[in-house]
Amino acid sequence: MGHHSNWPEWVYVGVVIALMCWVGGEAWNAERLIEHIPADAEIIKVTGQQWFWSFEHEDGTKEIGVLHVKVGKAYKFEVTSKDVNHSFNIHDYVVLMDAIHGRINTVWFAPMEVGEHAIQCKEYCGLIHYNMRGKLIVEEADSTS
Amino acid sequence: MVLEFQKPRPIWQIMFSSHHTDVGLLYLITSLAFLFMGGALALALRAELFLPGSQIIGDSMTYNRMFTVHGTTLIFLFIIPFASAVGNYFVPIMVRYKDMAYPKLNAIAFWMIPPAGALVWLGFADFTWYATPPYSIIAAPGPAADMWIFGLKILGISSVLGAINFIITILKCKHPDMSLGQVPLLAWSFLSSSLIIIVAIPTFAAALLMLLTDRLGVSGFFNPAMGGDPIAYQHLFWFTFHPEVYVLVIPAIGMMYEIIPRFSRRPIFSHNSGVFAFVLLSMVSFSSWAHHMQATGMSFTEKTVFMVGTLAAVPASAMHVFNFVATMWNGRIKFATPMIWAVGGIALFFSAGAGGVVNAAMPLDFQTHDSYWVVGHFHLFVMGTIAFGSIGYLYYMFPYVTGRMYNERMGQVHFVMSFIGTVLVFFTQHVLGLYGMPRRIYDYPPIPEWITMNQIATVGAMIIGVSMVIFLINMIYSAGKGKEADTHDPFNLGGKYYYPFEAKTPHH
Numbered sequence: 001m002g003h004h005s006n007w008p009e010w011v012y013v014g015v016v017i018a019l020m021c022w023v024g025g026e027a028w029n030a031e032r033l034i035e036h037i038p039a040d041a042e043i044i045k046v047t048g049q050q051w052f053w054s055f056e057h058e059d060g061t062k063e064i065g066v067l068h069v070k071v072g073k074a075y076k077f078e079v080t081s082k083d084v085n086h087s088f089n090i091h092d093y094v095v096l097m098d099a100i101h102g103r104i105n106t107v108w109f110a111p112m113e114v115g116e117h118a119i120q121c122k123e124y125c126g127l128i129h130y131n132m133r134g135k136l137i138v139e140e141a142d143s144t145s
Numbered sequence: 146m147v148l149e150f151q152k153p154r155p156i157w158q159i160m161f162s163s164h165h166t167d168v169g170l171l172y173l174i175t176s177l178a179f180l181f182m183g184g185a186l187a188l189a190l191r192a193e194l195f196l197p198g199s200q201i202i203g204d205s206m207t208y209n210r211m212f213t214v215h216g217t218t219l220i221f222l223f224i225i226p227f228a229s230a231v232g233n234y235f236v237p238i239m240v241r242y243k244d245m246a247y248p249k250l251n252a253i254a255f256w257m258i259p260p261a262g263a264l265v266w267l268g269f270a271d272f273t274w275y276a277t278p279p280y281s282i283i284a285a286p287g288p289a290a291d292m293w294i295f296g297l298k299i300l301g302i303s304s305v306l307g308a309i310n311f312i313i314t315i316l317k318c319k320h321p322d323m324s325l326g327q328v329p330l331l332a333w334s335f336l337s338s339s340l341i342i343i344v345a346i347p348t349f350a351a352a353l354l355m356l357l358t359d360r361l362g363v364s365g366f367f368n369p370a371m372g373g374d375p376i377a378y379q380h381l382f383w384f385t386f387h388p389e390v391y392v393l394v395i396p397a398i399g400m401m402y403e404i405i406p407r408f409s410r411r412p413i414f415s416h417n418s419g420v421f422a423f424v425l426l427s428m429v430s431f432s433s434w435a436h437h438m439q440a441t442g443m444s445f446t447e448k449t450v451f452m453v454g455t456l457a458a459v460p461a462s463a464m465h466v467f468n469f470v471a472t473m474w475n476g477r478i479k480f481a482t483p484m485i486w487a488v489g490g491i492a493l494f495f496s497a498g499a500g501g502v503v504n505a506a507m508p509l510d511f512q513t514h515d516s517y518w519v520v521g522h523f524h525l526f527v528m529g530t531i532a533f534g535s536i537g538y539l540y541y542m543f544p545y546v547t548g549r550m551y552n553e554r555m556g557q558v559h560f561v562m563s564f565i566g567t568v569l570v571f572f573t574q575h576v577l578g579l580y581g582m583p584r585r586i587y588d589y590p591p592i593p594e595w596i597t598m599n600q601i602a603t604v605g606a607m608i609i610g611v612s613m614v615i616f617l618i619n620m621i622y623s624a625g626k627g628k629e630a631d632t633h634d635p636f637n638l639g640g641k642y643y644y645p646f647e648a649k650t651p652h653h
């Protein structure tokens with residue numbers, strides 16, 4: 001062992017470390033920007049329970065399974081659970097936050113286009129976990145429904 | 146030489162023996178039995194996901210129980226006992242000692258595994274292999290859940306006893322002429338992983354007891370309804386089981402360190418950097434546990450700390466890959482079955498590591514978290530790296546255990562099919578995760594991309610299944626009727642390089 005020079009290995013390790021620093025730095029910066037919640041974000045309370053999602057808007061409107069939001073507005077979800085752990089996920093907008101009994105976790109998003117997206121539970125929660133699905137409906141800003 | 150199958154002994158002589166090769170054989174056969182049991186569950190799960198709707202598994206509860214037992218079996222009853230089998234056979238020989246340091250303790254550690262396996266299988270719990278509260282406290286049906294808890298408790302004790310034995314054997318019983326630096330890398334891998342076990346497992350042992358008393362209703366450590374905190378369990382769990390990932394992978398890398406230089410017919414590029422990378426890995430393994438919990442509402446600072454801790458494991462892993470490639474470089478490589486498994490395992494190790502960097506990077510993690518990406522990612526480690534290294538080593542030790550050669554052609558077919566299958570299943574699952582499919586679901590909506598990806602994955606799994614049948618036939622047939630192995634150089638490499646086989650250790 002060790003009768004030859006090891007410099008290629010150290011150069012390689014240096015490159016890997018530099019690469020990891022770059023990945024870490026970029027990730028840190030991106031996450032810092034992503035986590036900045038706009039001040040005017042409207043709060044929606046999201047509650048997971050076996051096996052459906054319920055939503056409460058700032059004006060007191062409640063919805064079950066289907067969530068209506070307006071395009072171009074920022075929303076802040078306050079996610080919690082009534083029983084076991086769930087995970088609130090709108091995959092198309094990379095919204096993902098665990099719903100945990102006794103805690104309120106926040107995550108925000110601002111829908112950019114009118115459309116329908118799937119809401120699902122991403123944390124195992126038992127019998128009907130696979131079908132703990134909901135629907136996000138993004139509407140025109142001026143719609144009055 | 147220890148030719149178990151050439152000089153047959155009554156089975157109870159092996160069962161009640163405390164000789165390291167006998168205990169090793171028991172570990173080996175037990176772990177392979179559980180490999181096939183856990184693998185059969187995997188095939189059923191994949192068949193269920195071939196199409197949306199109910200296919201072969203009647204209800205989601207059965208499905209949930211099956212993936213829980215699948216994971217528990219393959220991690221705790223295949224990978225860990227398999228590594229113990231290899232360690233039992235080779236660590237005493239490599240440190241030139243007559244046996245493990247504590248032979249009876251060694252046998253006890255083994256004999257804890259069958260009852261623990263029976264508890265897990267007879268219970269058939271449904272709360273996934275990490276038993277997260279509050280589900281595991283308030284919703285998981287007993288007695289399955291309680292049997293799982295007791296099973297895991299026993300397995301934890303078995304691991305700790307085994308680890309103590311390896312550490313003492315290597316540090317205290319090695320030949321006085323042999324410095325610690327000269328101990329072969331396979332033995333170093335067992336030293337590193339055993340040290341991790343000693344530090345990591347007690348945390349989970351405590352968490353299991355707390356989980357049990359919570360289930361009994363006498364405490365509320367993790368039950369929010371009683372003022373407890375379910376997140377505390379996740380910290381305790383992952384403090385044990387992120388390092389445990391390295392407990393699983395480090396011996397497999399150690400096995401590759403045995404195979405790669407021998408079949409490249411060159412000494413290892415750098416023994417010292419291998420040792421350094423093992424020690425470094427076992428230390429940084431403790432710095433990344435909460436990356437499993439990025440979506441539980443941790444603060445930005447916490448997430449940053451655990452991202453950095455996770456990325457810190459990459460250079461050490463990369464050093465191993467470099468060492469392997471540099472050893473093979475300009476080597477006279479013989480692509481016999483053990484070698485192709487090891488090389489395939491390294492390629493998949495690299496892929497799995499690259500996927501891990503994506504998971505670690507915070508914003509990307511929210512894309513992949515709890516999705517099929519994660520399933521694909523860790524299966525590339527446990528199947529692509531650990532099982533590949535282990536199976537390669539199994540072929541490598543086959544002549545040592547049986548005195549006969551396996552069928553080379555069947556071994557190569559086994560590899561090619563398994564490699565193709567692994568890529569089809571687990572690379573596809575990464576993509577499936579990016580399409581948003583959550584993990585641990587019994588059924589899914591008929592989204593065309595999801596259906597296609599799931600079908601590719603299921604076909605891949607079936608290819609692996611067929612290859613494993615070939616493997617089983619090869620092992621059973623060759624153990625009894627295979628060509629007699631040239632015990633000095635079974636792989637016909639020229640005999641210049643040392644085989645651990647050559648050491649002689651009589652039964653006592």
